[in-house]
Amino acid sequence: MQPGIKLENFSKSYHAGEVEVHAVRNISLEIQPGEFVAIMGASGSGKSTMMNTIGCLDRPTSGRYFLDGVDVGGLTRDELADLRNQKIGFVFQGFNLLARTSAFENVELPMLYSRPGVRGREQRERAEKALELVGLGERADHQPSQLSGGQQQRVAIARALVNQPKLLLADEPTGNLDTHTSIEIMGIFQDLNRRGMTVIMVTHELDIARYAMRTVVMRDGRIVTDQPVTGRLDAAEELRKLKQEQQAIQLAP
Amino acid sequence: MILLKTFSIAVRALRRNTLRTLLTMLGIIFGVAAVIAMVSLGNGARAQLEASIAALGQNVVTVWSGTMSRGGFRGGFGSSGTLTAEDYEAIRKEVAGVNGVSPEVRNFAQLAAGNQNINSQIMGVGAQYIDIRSWPCSSGENFTEADVRNANKVALIGKTTAEILFADEEPVGQIVRVKSAPFRIVGVLASKGSDMWGRDQDDILLVPYTSAMRRLTGDLTFRSLMLQAASPQILGTVTNQVADLLRQRHRITGGKDDDFMVRTQQETVELFDAQARTTRELLFYVALISLIVGGIGVMNIMLVSVTERTREIGVRLAVGARGLDILLQFLTEAVTLSLTGGALGIAFGVACSRLVTQQLGWPTLTSSGSIVLAFGVSAAIGIFFGFYPSLKASRLDPIDALRYE
Ligand SMILES: Nc1ncnc2c1ncn2[C@@H]1O[C@H](COP(=O)(O)OP(=O)(O)OP(=O)(O)O)[C@@H](O)[C@H]1O
Numbered sequence: 241m242q243p244g245i246k247l248e249n250f251s252k253s254y255h256a257g258e259v260e261v262h263a264v265r266n267i268s269l270e271i272q273p274g275e276f277v278a279i280m281g282a283s284g285s286g287k288s289t290m291m292n293t294i295g296c297l298d299r300p301t302s303g304r305y306f307l308d309g310v311d312v313g314g315l316t317r318d319e320l321a322d323l324r325n326q327k328i329g330f331v332f333q334g335f336n337l338l339a340r341t342s343a344f345e346n347v348e349l350p351m352l353y354s355r356p357g358v359r360g361r362e363q364r365e366r367a368e369k370a371l372e373l374v375g376l377g378e379r380a381d382h383q384p385s386q387l388s389g390g391q392q393q394r395v396a397i398a399r400a401l402v403n404q405p406k407l408l409l410a411d412e413p414t415g416n417l418d419t420h421t422s423i424e425i426m427g428i429f430q431d432l433n434r435r436g437m438t439v440i441m442v443t444h445e446l447d448i449a450r451y452a453m454r455t456v457v458m459r460d461g462r463i464v465t466d467q468p469v470t471g472r473l474d475a476a477e478e479l480r481k482l483k484q485e486q487q488a489i490q491l492a493p
Numbered sequence: 494m495i496l497l498k499t500f501s502i503a504v505r506a507l508r509r510n511t512l513r514t515l516l517t518m519l520g521i522i523f524g525v526a527a528v529i530a531m532v533s534l535g536n537g538a539r540a541q542l543e544a545s546i547a548a549l550g551q552n553v554v555t556v557w558s559g560t561m562s563r564g565g566f567r568g569g570f571g572s573s574g575t576l577t578a579e580d581y582e583a584i585r586k587e588v589a590g591v592n593g594v595s596p597e598v599r600n601f602a603q604l605a606a607g608n609q610n611i612n613s614q615i616m617g618v619g620a621q622y623i624d625i626r627s628w629p630c631s632s633g634e635n636f637t638e639a640d641v642r643n644a645n646k647v648a649l650i651g652k653t654t655a656e657i658l659f660a661d662e663e664p665v666g667q668i669v670r671v672k673s674a675p676f677r678i679v680g681v682l683a684s685k686g687s688d689m690w691g692r693d694q695d696d697i698l699l700v701p702y703t704s705a706m707r708r709l710t711g712d713l714t715f716r717s718l719m720l721q722a723a724s725p726q727i728l729g730t731v732t733n734q735v736a737d738l739l740r741q742r743h744r745i746t747g748g749k750d751d752d753f754m755v756r757t758q759q760e761t762v763e764l765f766d767a768q769a770r771t772t773r774e775l776l777f778y779v780a781l782i783s784l785i786v787g788g789i790g791v792m793n794i795m796l797v798s799v800t801e802r803t804r805e806i807g808v809r810l811a812v813g814a815r816g817l818d819i820l821l822q823f824l825t826e827a828v829t830l831s832l833t834g835g836a837l838g839i840a841f842g843v844a845c846s847r848l849v850t851q852q853l854g855w856p857t858l859t860s861s862g863s864i865v866l867a868f869g870v871s872a873a874i875g876i877f878f879g880f881y882p883s884l885k886a887s888r889l890d891p892i893d894a895l896r897y898e
Pocket residue numbers: 254255256261262263281282283284285286287288289290333896
């Protein structure tokens with residue numbers, strides 16, 4: 241079977257003033273459709289850089305990147321934009337929601353740029369459905385500043401899902417979130433993954449990585465380990481356990 | 494559909510900073526207002542010009558005492574004048590193709606009848622004057638050549654003056670006192686309306702020029718003569734004949750300057766229009782500069798907006814907006830900004846035109862053409878000055894835009 245994602249000797253370097261920063265060095269990686277991959281590594285190890293390339297936001301400095309067999313390096317700006325719109329849902333490190341814009345309108349955003357366009361009514365329905373999926377149906381008209389961090393993260397996830405992409409990329413989706421909310425978000429990811437979506441997420445936390453099927457660890461722009469997860473956690477199960485523990489110390493009703 | 498969405502995004506973005514949006518629009522508002530005012534004034538002046546050409550009478554040629562250079566009248570005009578009674582007689586006798594000739598002796602004086610009085614224009618003219626100007630009597634009759642010869646104290650009264658002095662009474666046969674000299678009214682002139690300066694032409698008393706010169710002004714010369722050519726084709730010939738005759742009589746030879754001026758009605762009116770045109774040209778430049786300044790304001794605010802919203806642009810690009818989508822969004826914003834400014838400017842301009850007419854009495858005429866023009870100009874400004882910032886926005890790299898602090 242053709243891999244969904246294939247990086248071939250992929251490198252990315254930046255020019256910061258005089259010095260050249262090698263953010264990613266010569267990585268080769270294959271991810272099959274339907275996988276759930278956690279990418280780990282210290283700060284600055286090149287995780288976001290690799291995610292940006294996989295998300296078609298950026299092009300490799302050298303090496304090649306194939307998405308569904310298509311060499312992304314050879315596509316035009318507009319073709320990349322269409323790929324991002326149709327095939328990829330991206331949850332950014334730090335949400336990147338539009339300020340002073342309601343959750344609903346934030347979720348609608350990708351549909352504004354779909355080709356062919358989405359009809360007004362369908363657009364509303366899909367945005368509502370995506371918000372319900374992340375459990376934010378009631379907060380549709382709240383602006384980001386009126387939402388908690390976890391809620392903002394869910395809006396970002398709803399926005400990533402609204403065009404029904406095959407690939408979901410999440411850069412530190414649980415950074416700054418409490419354990420309970422983190423597990424809930426892992427629950428959403430596991431559900432989506434079970435329904436066939438490829439999920440790739442970056443995380444610093446070992447126990448969050450255990451909700452994935454496979455972990456890739458990076459250091460200084462290189463992959464140092466790439467192995468399946470042993471003792472994989474199930475979010476529903478973990479939530480139940482957590483609830484019991486919290487009840488014991490009266491944290492939850 | 495897409496356009497509507499783009500438009501609503503633009504309006505939302507502009508409303509987020511209402512004060513800044515308004516300040517940005519000021520330049521456009523003034524520029525467009527100036528365009529509207531300019532065109533209205535121009536149209537008004539032209540309409541009135543045409544009306545006054547018709548009001549002067551058909552094929553009328555005026556001979557002015559003194560000359561008028563580019564700067565205005567020079568010599569003669571306003572002082573005693575260079576046209577004599579003999580010049581007048583000579584023109585009557587010697588110039589062919591002329592239906593009538595009449596001097597014009599202008600003066601202002603207090604008129605009294607019964608216990609009413611009014612300050613009016615008294616004009617001394619020949620018996621042919623009202624025919625030259627196609628200005629018939631609505632009642633009574635014109636005075637005669639004999640009245641002119643004998644300097645009789647007879648008068649034709651304008652409609653306005655008649656109404657003020659005599660109210661509902663019939664003026665013909667009544668006596669009007671001009672500086673205490675009693676004049677008998679022989680006819681009432683038909684209404685002629687306002688002239689090109691907005692003056693009421695019906696507020697007038699016409700008397701034989703001989704009576705006016707002898708009893709009222711004491712002048713011995715005329716400031717102007719008016720004559721009517723038999724047909725439009727011979728206007729040029731008549732003008733030349735009159736000029737030649739006067740040069741000969743005034744002994745003006747070789748390169749010496751004329752001490753008189755012969756103008757057809759068209760030329761006369763246009764001479765006065767030149768002044769109005771200067772005002773309009775000035776307004777045009779004011780409008781142009783305002784519009785350019787306004788456009789630069791739009792460009793400036795759009796550049797600020799693009800910089801401020803770099804992250805937003807990054808987000809839009811990241812979820813699949815193409816460069817063109819971003820370009821259109823910002824361009825729509827710029828055009829919305831300039832069109833709103835344009836609409837406010839049109840309202841302001843129309844209000845100004847009304848005010849000018851009301852306060853200064855200048856005629857204005859706001860045409861739908863000028864409104865369309867103003868809208869077009871503001872849209873063009875939005876597109877022209879909004880293009881560069883929009884292009885800049887559309888060329889941003891998604892990652893750079895997202896990382897922008
Ligand atoms: N636009 C850029 N210009 C210059 N250097 C950059 C740029 N983007 C990333 N880098 C550098 O590339 C390296 C990798 O950055 P990257 O953001 O991929 O790290 P990361 O693994 O995501 O870190 P974190 O866990 O803190 O998010 C860093 O050293 C960073 O300084």
